Amino acid sequence: MKHLALGLVLFVVLAGKAEDDASVKRGGYIFMNRCVMCHFPDTRKTRVGPGMKGIISQNSFFPASKKRVSLKFFKELLKKPAGIMPGFKDLSPREIKDLYRYLEGL
Numbered sequence: 001m002k003h004l005a006l007g008l009v010l011f012v013v014l015a016g017k018a019e020d021d022a023s024v025k026r027g028g029y030i031f032m033n034r035c036v037m038c039h040f041p042d043t044r045k046t047r048v049g050p051g052m053k054g055i056i057s058q059n060s061f062f063p064a065s066k067k068r069v070s071l072k073f074f075k076e077l078l079k080k081p082a083g084i085m086p087g088f089k090d091l092s093p094r095e096i097k098d099l100y101r102y103l104e105g106l
C-alpha cells in the first residue's frame with residue numbers, strides 16, 4: 001500500500017513536471033511568433049518594447065507600467081493595448097499562462 005501511494009505521488013510529480021515543460025515550450029513558440037519582433041528574450045535592451053530577460057524572475061514590477069508582476073496583470077496587459085503594444089484578444093487563458101511560464105524562465 002505504501003509503495004502504491006509513493007508511486008502515485010511520483011507519478012503526479014513527474015506528470016506535473018512534463019506538463020510544465022510542455023507549457024514553457026508552447027509559450028516560447030507563441031513568443032517567437034507574436035512578441036519577439038518587439039521584445040528581445042535574452043537581454044533587457046529595448047527593441048520596440050522592453051527586453052524580457054528576467055522580467056518575471058528578477059523583477060517585482062513590470063518596467064513600463066510599474067505594475068506588480070503577476071499573472072493577473074499579465075492577462076490584463078495582453079487583453080488591452082498598452083502604449084504602442086497591441087492587445088492580444090485572440091490568445092486563450094491557457095496560451096497566456098503558457099507565455100507567462102515561458103517568461104518566468106527567461
Ligand code: HEC
Nearest residue numbers: 034035038048049050062063064065066082083084085088
Ligand atoms: C508592436 C510591438 C509589440 C508587440 C508585438 C508586443 N509588445 Fe509588449 N510592449 C511593447 C511596448 C512598446 C511596450 C511598452 C509599453 C508602454 O510603454 O506602456 C511593451 C510592454 C510589454 C511588457 C511590460 C508591460 C508593463 O506593464 O511594463 C510586457 C510584459 C510585454 N510587453 C509582453 C509582451 C508579450 C508577451 C507579447 C506577445 C504576446 C508582446 N509584448 C508583444 C511592444 C510590443
